[in-house]
């Protein structure tokens with residue numbers, strides 16, 4: 376009887392139980408597969424949160440972008456590197472997590488149902504095999520939804536990255552357009568090396584940092600703002616700098632790197648080079664021009680603001696020269712070559728650079744390299760010292776010999792200075808033929824004192840005729856009118872009275888020179 380039970384009934388019962396189990400086994404397979412899938416999806420969510428939000432060390436498997444490793448010491452914009460890094464971390468971690476979760480589940484079934492079952496293997500082995508089937512099914516199917524989710528994330532990142540690049544490009548284009556509208560398509564002028572700077576470098580505004588940022592425009596390190604290594608935020612565009620928060624600009628040319636005007640790039644620039652021989656009266660004329668503009672500003676004319684410390688310091692020296700009516704006998708070495716100031720207000724603001732060519736500059740060939748700024752000029756000033764012309768001393772009535780001190784005269788003949796300067800400036804690529812020339816007949820206060828000056832001091836034609844006929848400079852006048860598009864002659868008296876009022880001749884002259 377025992378044999379019947381052991382070899383017939385029990386196996387028959389077992390087989391019957393197995394048959395019943397087989398009817399529910401597919402459901403178990405599906406449930407186990409679904410459970411694995413849900414577990415993997417939950418892991419995916421945790422992974423995304425860990426990589427994108429929590430950013431704890433276990434989710435940082437790739438080296439981060441650090442500002443100290445960058446060429447420019449600033450934090451990268453998320454869509455210019457760090458975003459792609461996150462995607463790569465998610466992909467790697469997802470692969471690891473998938474393999475680990477599946478393997479852990481299989482191992483758990485092996486140990487609980489096969490190697491160390493808590494019940495008889497006759498029951499656990501079929502159940503274990505069913506779970507195996509479920510896990511294999513789940514592991515085979517789950518890559519599909521996971522891949523879809525990852526693709527969605529990748530697509531979103533791609534779209535945002537593309538959008539960020541487009542936005543950066545658009546903002547750069549807008550900034551570029553603004554520079555065009557300010558007539559600065561090739562950049563701003565460095566008052567130290569006289570080169571054009573397409574876009575200046577800027578220093579971090581934090582006083583303890585001052586790291587130099589070579590190119591702050593929207594891109595890798597920020598769209599609207601960038602963050603310096605020190606944590607300080609800075610605007611990325613000229614148009615994002617408010618008047619109060621303009622950053623200090625620096626020249627980008629490797630041999631210069633000196634500070635530029637803080638207003639550079641924010642308004643159109645006007646360059647007016649003053650050409651003339653040594654002691655021809657350029658420095659006094661420049662001083663008188665600045666003083667005339669300052670007086671005009673006080674009396675309701677366009678506002679005047681000196682653009683940098685050099686000009687500020689230089690202007691004090693210039694005022695002093697005017698006040699003592701000192702004949703400077705050649706430009707002092709300590710005066711800056713460029714006097715920069717902002718003229719006008721609001722939209723009419725212009726950054727004006729008056730460049731003193733320092734007398735010998737055009738005569739000395741090696742020095743002409745410094746004339747690069749002249750390329751940006753559309754108005755030139757030629758300072759003509761009548762006392763430097765021999766005919767002045769021999770042909771004029773009354774003879775100036777006993778009346779004037781000849782040592783005050785420039786030692787270089789105007790014809791010589793003019794010829795060399797125009798040649799040098801044209802060789803620099805300045806469009807001389809499309810430029811205007813203001814000829815300032817200097818020292819007319821001295822001439823007028825002794826009745827030597829032209830009859831009318833406020834008339835260009837009279838001054839022209841006087842230069843041609845009395846000074847015998849026919850060919851010079853002819854050359855000027857050939858070389859330049861428009862030539863105007865001015866009698867100038869670079870003097871001021873006790874109340875710092877400048878001679879009226881200067882106001883007319885300045886107005887013409889700075890006419891937009």
Ligand SMILES: [Zn+2]
Pocket residue numbers: 565566567568569570626627628631632633
């Ligand atoms: Zn420079």
Ligand SMILES: [Zn+2]
Pocket residue numbers: 579580581584585586603604605606607
């Ligand atoms: Zn900084």
